[in-house]
Amino acid sequence: MNTPASGSPGSPEDRAARVVLTWLAEPGNRTVWALVQEHGAPAAVELMAAGEIPDASLRAAVLAKLAGHDPQRLADAALRKAERLGARIVVPADDEWPGQVDSLALLDPEPPGQVNRDVRPPLCLWARGPWALADTLARSVAVVGARAATGYGTQVTSDIAYGLAEHDWTVVSGGAFGIDAAAHRATVAAGGRTIAVLACGVDRPYPAGNSAMFERIAEAGLLISEWPPGSEPLRHRFLIRNRVIAAATVGTVVVEAAARSGAAQTMSRVLALRRVAMVVPGPVTSAMSVGCHELLRSHPDAILVTGLGQVLEAVGRIGEYASDPPRGHSHPRDELDQESALVLEAVPGRGTASPDELALRSRLPLRTVLRRLSLLELAGLVERRDGGVALSRRPGAGR
Amino acid sequence: MNTPASGSPGSPEDRAARVVLTWLAEPGNRTVWALVQEHGAPAAVELMAAGEIPDASLRAAVLAKLAGHDPQRLADAALRKAERLGARIVVPADDEWPGQVDSLALLDPEPPGQVNRDVRPPLCLWARGPWALADTLARSVAVVGARAATGYGTQVTSDIAYGLAEHDWTVVSGGAFGIDAAAHRATVAAGGRTIAVLACGVDRPYPAGNSAMFERIAEAGLLISEWPPGSEPLRHRFLIRNRVIAAATVGTVVVEAAARSGAAQTMSRVLALRRVAMVVPGPVTSAMSVGCHELLRSHPDAILVTGLGQVLEAVGRIGEYASDPPRGHSHPRDELDQESALVLEAVPGRGTASPDELALRSRLPLRTVLRRLSLLELAGLVERRDGGVALSRRPGAGR
Numbered sequence: 001m002n003t004p005a006s007g008s009p010g011s012p013e014d015r016a017a018r019v020v021l022t023w024l025a026e027p028g029n030r031t032v033w034a035l036v037q038e039h040g041a042p043a044a045v046e047l048m049a050a051g052e053i054p055d056a057s058l059r060a061a062v063l064a065k066l067a068g069h070d071p072q073r074l075a076d077a078a079l080r081k082a083e084r085l086g087a088r089i090v091v092p093a094d095d096e097w098p099g100q101v102d103s104l105a106l107l108d109p110e111p112p113g114q115v116n117r118d119v120r121p122p123l124c125l126w127a128r129g130p131w132a133l134a135d136t137l138a139r140s141v142a143v144v145g146a147r148a149a150t151g152y153g154t155q156v157t158s159d160i161a162y163g164l165a166e167h168d169w170t171v172v173s174g175g176a177f178g179i180d181a182a183a184h185r186a187t188v189a190a191g192g193r194t195i196a197v198l199a200c201g202v203d204r205p206y207p208a209g210n211s212a213m214f215e216r217i218a219e220a221g222l223l224i225s226e227w228p229p230g231s232e233p234l235r236h237r238f239l240i241r242n243r244v245i246a247a248a249t250v251g252t253v254v255v256e257a258a259a260r261s262g263a264a265q266t267m268s269r270v271l272a273l274r275r276v277a278m279v280v281p282g283p284v285t286s287a288m289s290v291g292c293h294e295l296l297r298s299h300p301d302a303i304l305v306t307g308l309g310q311v312l313e314a315v316g317r318i319g320e321y322a323s324d325p326p327r328g329h330s331h332p333r334d335e336l337d338q339e340s341a342l343v344l345e346a347v348p349g350r351g352t353a354s355p356d357e358l359a360l361r362s363r364l365p366l367r368t369v370l371r372r373l374s375l376l377e378l379a380g381l382v383e384r385r386d387g388g389v390a391l392s393r394r395p396g397a398g399r
Numbered sequence: 400m401n402t403p404a405s406g407s408p409g410s411p412e413d414r415a416a417r418v419v420l421t422w423l424a425e426p427g428n429r430t431v432w433a434l435v436q437e438h439g440a441p442a443a444v445e446l447m448a449a450g451e452i453p454d455a456s457l458r459a460a461v462l463a464k465l466a467g468h469d470p471q472r473l474a475d476a477a478l479r480k481a482e483r484l485g486a487r488i489v490v491p492a493d494d495e496w497p498g499q500v501d502s503l504a505l506l507d508p509e510p511p512g513q514v515n516r517d518v519r520p521p522l523c524l525w526a527r528g529p530w531a532l533a534d535t536l537a538r539s540v541a542v543v544g545a546r547a548a549t550g551y552g553t554q555v556t557s558d559i560a561y562g563l564a565e566h567d568w569t570v571v572s573g574g575a576f577g578i579d580a581a582a583h584r585a586t587v588a589a590g591g592r593t594i595a596v597l598a599c600g601v602d603r604p605y606p607a608g609n610s611a612m613f614e615r616i617a618e619a620g621l622l623i624s625e626w627p628p629g630s631e632p633l634r635h636r637f638l639i640r641n642r643v644i645a646a647a648t649v650g651t652v653v654v655e656a657a658a659r660s661g662a663a664q665t666m667s668r669v670l671a672l673r674r675v676a677m678v679v680p681g682p683v684t685s686a687m688s689v690g691c692h693e694l695l696r697s698h699p700d701a702i703l704v705t706g707l708g709q710v711l712e713a714v715g716r717i718g719e720y721a722s723d724p725p726r727g728h729s730h731p732r733d734e735l736d737q738e739s740a741l742v743l744e745a746v747p748g749r750g751t752a753s754p755d756e757l758a759l760r761s762r763l764p765l766r767t768v769l770r771r772l773s774l775l776e777l778a779g780l781v782e783r784r785d786g787g788v789a790l791s792r793r794p795g796a797g798r
Contacts, residue, residue, distance in 0.1 A: 281680035
């Protein structure tokens with residue numbers, strides 16, 4: 001492996017800068033993301049330290065945080081601490097970076113009635129465990145749900161997660177009590193790979209009551225987090241974390257959810273990112289299934305699944321498993337940002353177009369078109385074909 | 400009330416002929432229905448007795464049945480027996496005829512993969528109970544499901560039926576053990592009106608184990624059947640009967656159903672007739688919910704309902720109850736017969752057209768257009784407006 005030039009993506013400076021940026025502002029922040037895209041991470045740190053950012057409240061928060069701190073020292077300390085713990089930092093320039101999380105850049109930051117303001121892609125991921133992120137997440141399904149799961153939910157979750165592991169799928173969940181823990185445990189029991197995406201440092205996974213489970217996951221699977229070691233599981237971080245679970249996986253299964261839970265937001269993103277949204281129904285007399293039924297009623301493109309077979313069918317490549325005709329009609333475009341929507345609009349319904357043609361048709365700069373195209377490709381909305389760009393032939397089939 | 404001329408619709412001859420026709424061939428038979436439409440019921444009996452019908456196997460069956468019988472005497476006996484029992488016969492010419500069942504004539508008798516061959520409208524209905532059919536069925540919801548219902552299904556059914564009765568909706572079901580009986584009983588308990596649509600004579604409702612319940616229904620609601628008193632509940636008659644439940648009501652709720660049950664066929668017809676198809680989910684671990692989940696997976700226009708509120712919302716006129724946006728996209732045209740589809744196709748997307756214009760555009764005779772229009776109107780697909788015919792403004796709102 002060549003050592004990248006100082007400050008370039010993947011260099012020690014780039015890594016350290018991403019650590020600092022995550023400390024200065026919560027992951028997903030769109031101002032920070034835009035600066036990194038435009039100038040690179042090290043320059044973004046300098047601009048923020050110099051107060052040269054458009055967002056006034058962010059500027060004030062950053063300057064207050066930096067007072068009396070040397071960002072470089074903070075980053076070094078975090079990286080040393082991680083090394084002691086057997087954790088590593090993964091950045092977009094690394095081979096093991098799971099590129100599909102970058103498709104979060106496609107989400108419209110301001111859809112009406114949505115709280116998508118700060119859903120930009122992660123700047124870095126901390127990881128503990130023996131597997132490379134990209135490979136392990138390439139065939140992964142999220143299984144998530146209520147902390148206050150019932151025996152019913154726990155049983156259904158265990159059956160699905162165990163079976164996914166047996167079919168060589170990685171199971172991803174959030175590490176919480178209830179459905180999350182049932183998913184991780186069943187996967188470990190099946191000898192499969194499970195990934196806990198945490199809303200705190202990988203050195204002190206929350207909740208502590210699951211710590212024996214987390215140790216097993218760190219040995220047999222992966223603990224990953226956007227926050228550096230030592231970070232607290234603050235309440236708002238769970239919502240920030242959820243976007244990574246939605247984007248990193250081929251599909252998400254919600255097993256139990258209370259009324260008006262966070263599951264609705266997760267499902268909207270899963271669908272917007274063209275991942276497979278799956279929901280397990282339950283007794284209408286169970287408070288823990290109310291959220292699942294809400295999801296099925298309000299998201300016509302969410303798929304009702306009753307067990308492993310239907311999950312495999314929904315996430316499997318067409319033909320790999322027997323499949324139902326896809327139900328409903330997907331409108332992922334509705335949640336795309338304006339530039340992405342314009343580029344997608346310009347792609348012909350049949351045949352292909354060159355990026356130059358797309359730039360002409362969309363009236364966007366070629367550079368913008370190229371950037372959006374790679375994200376649209378990651379999201380499974382377009383594909384390269386016959387030397388041009390075409391609409392994806394596998395709508396709804398995930399990435 | 401004027402006495403209709405001999406042999407004309409509603410005359411004693413017409414009634415007797417309809418009794419004979421139902422005895423000669425099972426209700427819904429399309430050959431019989433076509434003869435009655437063309438020639439009237441008394442002439443249809445004569446043609447059939449003379450062997451002048453195109454369907455060879457029906458002709459043979461009819462002649463064998465008639466051997467040694469006087470059809471007029473049979474009809475008289477059935478009508479006398481009914482009178483003794485406090486039952487009456489209702490025919491299309493009667494004020495209390497529930498006209499919406501005639502929209503069954505819209506169903507394509509030969510859609511691919513469907514068993515709709517003999518789903519023509521009833522020729523007559525036998526009734527026991529104090530209410531007029533048309534009024535009682537105008538605001539009615541079918542609540543149906545498995546005989547081998549679980550405690551869960553029985554509870555959910557009772558809650559929904561009781562609540563429907565409290566909101567002045569008539570509850571319609573099939574009289575079977577399990578979900579049907581729970582629906583009838585809860586409605587009676589609420590002091591509401593319930594209708595059992597039977598697959599046998601109204602004098603000996605099946606199953607006998609529910610006979611106390613049937614007596615209560617005959618006092619407080621209605622027992623109705625297409626078959627004359629004394630008829631046996633033959634196995635194939637339940638499927639024939641089901642089309643009446645689908646067509647007579649504003650919507651149908653399926654509470655529990657085993658895998659590959661008859662509920663799928665019922666739901667297809669409910670949707671084809673533009674009625675509201677509702678399904679209650681349940682535990683994925685319950686064999687009695689497998690059919691419900693199949694329905695929800697395979698019929699994107701079926702609405703998942705978790706209780707009374709969502710049922711009322713789905714069947715209520717727009718604005719009468721708070722309502723969700725309708726989900727999915729209805730294609731009732733897919734199951735229409737060809738003539739109806741052509742007429743519907745000819746109705747302009749905006750504004751109105753006269754029947755003459757529709758005849759020109761559809762290249763069908765004006766008489767055919769007029770007949771199809773009244774059925775399309777009953778099915779809620781078109782409406783009279785500004786002196787012409789327009790597409791219905793209330794898609795999905797039932798009749």
